[in-house]
Amino acid sequence: MELDKKIQILTQGAKYDVSCSSSGVERRGKKGQLGSAAESGICHSFTPDGRCISLLKILMSNNCDYNCAYCINRQSNDVPRATFTPEELVNLTMDFYRRNYIEGLFLSSAVCNNPDHTMERMVAVVRLLRKREGFNGYIHLKGIPGASEELLAQAGQYADRMSMNLELPTKKSLKLLAPQKSTQQITAPMHYLRDKIEESKALRQQFTKAPNFVPAGQTTQMMIGATNDSDYNIMTVSEGMYNAYQMKRVYYSAYIPVVQNNSLLPTTVHAPLLREHRLYQTDWLLRFYGFKTSEILDEAHPNLDLEMDPKCYWALNHLKFFPVEVNRAHISLLLRVPGIGPTSAQRIVKGRRYGKLDYDALKKMGVVLKRAKYFILCDGKFYGGKNTTQAKIRHQLVIEDPVMKKLNPDQLHMSSLFPEVFSSESLYLR
Amino acid sequence: MKVYIYDDTFKGYLTAIFKWFENKDFEDDVCRASLYGGNLINRPIDVFTDEACAARVVKGVLEKLGYEWLDMIHAVFLSELPEADMLGARAMRLGFKYGKSILNDERHEVIQPFLKVARAVKRETHSFLGFVRFSKLDSGIYYASCHPTYNILVLLAPHFADRMGDQSWVIHDTGRGIAAFYNQSDWHINTLNLSEPLLYAEDEMALRNNWRGYFEAVTISERVNLKLQQQKIPKKYWKYFTEDIGVLNQNTIE
């Protein structure tokens, strides 16, 4: 088979994995060798869907022996199959890298024969890249559920980041849709990787030359909307992932109906992109704003309000905390105000040392006043209008929501909506 | 009113700044030669670049204000905007007077535009770390052409010298007619205007096709959003890409 054809097949099989970040590790180049890694990640291009291309995200093979109901590569699906030789992948990565098309490689694979066989071939590729080619660029390696610890240990020496995908938030859903995988097979490697990562970190504090192990940490991904799991289920699992496994990121991927006529799966035509977007915003609140899932969702309110971002949703339900005086409030409180983000909160705290901040000053600092004005006082003054009620504020917040604004009924399914999540790395670049 | 005119180099700029401070008349201007227009009230003074003066300014900035400041002053200088020379000078003067944390005063009439320009230059530099596209020439040298808004070659070169350490490369700023050259050990910047078409390596076209194929295949058609793509890659950069930006290929939409 022609190389071009293989690239096409094995890229299309990999593209639904949404993580493409190349961040989390800073590594200078080595003399006479190729490659380095940038802490904040670098985007090399943006696809017509607006997502950042940073890594060559590709499958080793799509020749799968499993039959996960939601997956285009499942055994029973009639799609063209292809498999790269390690040599082909090594050359492709090097040639793309030399032209500055990519930051590195994100290698994944369908399960060929069995997990260990698959993992072994993947490890062979990264070993060649690192050992023979002296490649110092970024490598993200997917772990295959059920792969042995020995192979994970080898993989971890070469990879900057590894990921085991949860796929679905509950055991029940996994059993239903991916009967050949078990939660155990997914979490055991996570566990193992976490321990090895910590061990290597500790060692490196004593001996700077101690070998690295997955220095950019591990990530995972869940699919949204293929089952009836609630947002509360999903976010609770995410929170657990961050706490128990020190995940760097949890990714959410709206289930795109690649499979038709399966009674197990929803018959939607459109991917639940709006919901995916709201989950990312919630995830953001957990990681950068000091929120806990239980503050936003619970058994009685298991799903997010799709019409506004989760921070507005929370604030609206906790009006008793507001309004807060921007000239005095502690930064943790500022971060709870809709329309104030980590950067603008920092700017407020620093800026108010030079004198009282008024409404105008907040604007210059990047506060989104359309949202914030209902929740703040500037030097004692309230700008949210007279006789504000919860219902009125809600109405305004929905109208002003950047996503809802762009939304008209015909567009509900269109992906023109939620872009920010894909470029989330760059939000922190100034 | 005097105008200190320098030779468009960063060292020249620092020398001019040195004179400006030394003379203590802060109504005076500092201006690079290429931007100087001249008029009746101005009295132009040619500044000759002086390593020692420049070094003293650098030392002062590093000691009193820190590396971040020097970095920003340099970035603003590279913007080549008409207001850049004075923004840097005034910001520095404020820094020396009120201390380095004056940078936090984002509302200040000098600090605000100073930060804005510095950030714009840094943002463009960061984008170009990703957007530069090399092609392999017949000679084995990797060549990239680009035309950044700001004069950022000097910020790009160290990154690529570090990263593409084992290959010789040239990054050509076609708009300014200059290029960064790297020979697997050092880089320098010089003028470059090509008179003949480049001769590419044998496998170059095949590789570009591989890349275009990848680019099309990785797009998720259910999510197509060309507006967002354009927001991420401003139109003025498009023609320097290997892949096609701003269009949907038949394979993508099928």
Ligand code: SF4
């Ligand atoms: S193991 Fe399941 S999810 Fe992975 S490629 Fe095979 S069918 Fe798809």
